[in-house]
Amino acid sequence: MSDEISPAADDVQATQPEEAVEETAPGFADLGLSEPVLDALRAVGYESPSAIQAETIPTLLAGRDVMGLAQTGTGKTAAFALPILSRLDLKQSSPQALVLAPTRELALQVCEAFEKYAAKTPGVRVLPVYGGQGYGVQLSALRRGVHIVVGTPGRIIDHLDKGTLDLSELRFLVLDEADEMLTMGFSEDVETILAETPMTKQVALFSATMPNTIRRLSQQYLNDPVEIHVKGRTATASNITQRYLVVRYQQKIDALTRILEVENFEAMIVFVRTKQETETVAEKLRARGFAAAAINGDVPQNVRERTVGQLKDGTLDVLVATDVAARGLDVERISHVLNYDIPTDTESYVHRIGRTGRAGRSGDAISFVTPRERYLLKHLEKATRQPLAAMELPSIEDVNSTRLTRFDDAITEALEQSERITAFRDIVDHYVRHHDVPEADVAAALAVVAQGDTPLLLDPSRDAIETPPPGRERPERGGRDERSGNAGHDRRRGGGEGLAQYRIEVGKRHRVEPRQIVGALANEGGLNRRDFGKIQIRPDFSLVELPADLPASVYQALENTRISGKLIEIKPDKGPRFSGGGPRSGGGRPRRDDDRGGRGDFKDRKPRHKNRD
DSSP: OOSSSOTTHHHHSOOOOGGGOOTTSOOGGGTTOOHHHHHHHHHTTOOSOOHHHHHHHHHHHTTOOEEEEEOTTSSHHHHHHHHHHHTOOTTOOSOOEEEEOSSHHHHHHHHHHHHHHTTTSTTOOEEEEOTTSOHHHHHHHHHHOOSEEEEOHHHHHHHHHHTOOOOTTOOEEEETTHHHHHHTTOHHHHHHHHHTSOTTOEEEEEESSOOHHHHHHHHHHSSSOEEEEEOOOOOOOTTEEEEEEEOOGGGHHHHHHHHHHHSOOSOEEEEOSSHHHHHHHHHHHHHTTOOEEEEOTTSOHHHHHHHHHHHHHTSOOEEEEOTTTTTTOOOTTOOEEEESSOOSSHHHHHHHHTTSSGGGOOEEEEEEEOGGGTTHHHHHHHHHTSOOEEOOOOOHHHHHHHHHHHHHHHHHHHHTOHHHHHHHHHHHHHHHHHHTOOHHHHHHHHHHHHHTTSOSSOOTTTSOOOOOOOOOOOOOTTOOOGGGTOSSOOSSTTOSTTEEEEEESOOGGGTOOHHHHHHHHHHHHTOOGGGOOOEEEOSSOEEEEEETTOOHHHHHHHHTOEETTEEOOOEEOOSOOOOSOOTTOSOOOOOOOOOOOSTTOOTTOOOOOOOOO
8 A cells, every 4th residue: 555645644744833843752663562563564664753642542442531622733643553462363354443434435544543553463353344335345354353343423323223333342442533422412322332331441532522421421331531632743844934815705716727827836626625626627627728636535545546646657647635634645846736615624734735845845735715704814814823914816818928938939949849839830831822811821831730729828808807805804793603504604505615504304303413414424425514605494304504516426325314213204395594693503402311330331222213324
């Protein structure tokens, strides 16, 4: 497996706190890991653990529970994967380790990390378990026996209810990004799963924040845990110039096209929010004449490696990617990173723009910011400790000037090919003599033939882009920030930029909450929580704002999604405008008054969940 684009490469060589980067820092060989695991790390060239790895690995190897407070990108996947692999009993065929992750993308990423670190340990079997994938593959693997299961809470619950997943001999349990899981509405599922596991298991809980719900969870289900707090260094390299452009959602592709035409770049990564959008943007760029390709979590490894090779050798200039797919990507030729969709968390932003400015070279980072996202700029500046400079959209005159210069350069380069010029000069002379046409007209006609149907220059009356002024403004009064998945969208139907209203057939009487809807649709449809706009829960159905251009594959996956055991039957809503409300409106599910007890106390519990596919 190539280490240029391994989704988990950053897990080990992650950005570390400045105080952790010292010559006296321990190596992996000093942490007590098994020799096969160390061999796997040596094979990919990893030597020094990150701060959280140096603290967590010996603690887990000693059998202690761990509660880790760590941001994404600090290396926590390796922090729990390496000690688990070092302590596996390969003779036991029932699951020994369970890792719970909030999304299918993270589950797949963690699986890939386990597989890479187990490369020198023959016989290790790792199984991803998530919604949207058929049960057949998962059931076959579980029957054959697996050592490590990595899954989303909903699908794990389904297997428990069906009796197809046996956790009675579980030795290790990891809650990865626990705060995100609870935010997405998986609190009850997580506690149900914990109650199905042996009291003797070892638990590791990792969270970027420590709200009261996480603290309560740790107190109830962790046994005298060691608390490990690690902060990643979020400051960016000083050799990266950061700029932003305020642009409306609908005009992003035109703005990107102009930047690609005018900006002096060698290779560029364009970051988008969803897997579907990677394909959409790459296809639009190819249609406009750019050498562009897409990578995302669904792209096979061999295709990723081939795409990265093309980026390195110059046959590909633009790579459209998601955060997960670009993890570990290290190509010196990348001179620019462009955030087509700006991330709302600073860690993702830092990781993205860190793909440029490699090997001491200078780099450029450009972020598209919609008018309602302007408030994010100050957060990014605070995290990176560098200003983001406002930039102007290249004008039509700029684009035309660049095209003329490129056209002139092409003519100059052709004139240097003297032998070919001599041959074509005779052909032009022949045409001039027989058709009595001036040589300048023949040259112009040849330019038309070479250019094809696409005009060489933009038409100011047809190709204008109206962009908002670059001044910074806070969100409109009453607007929510991106982290709530509702960045100040208009309160009319489909009012969010690029969003449309959909109807799902679950409502108050089904005891659903907005976070359940977000969690189920995000997992089954591969959506990001930031793809959601308003959610309004009515007695028998709910209205949800989602991207207006949902791909057919996503729509089909969502059609088969269940929430609280009921098929949601999603369809575009043709009804009246939204009557207000938001993700927090609607009937909340009443609290359960049952007492599950402590770790492993699950007697008399009856299945409460139906098939979620």
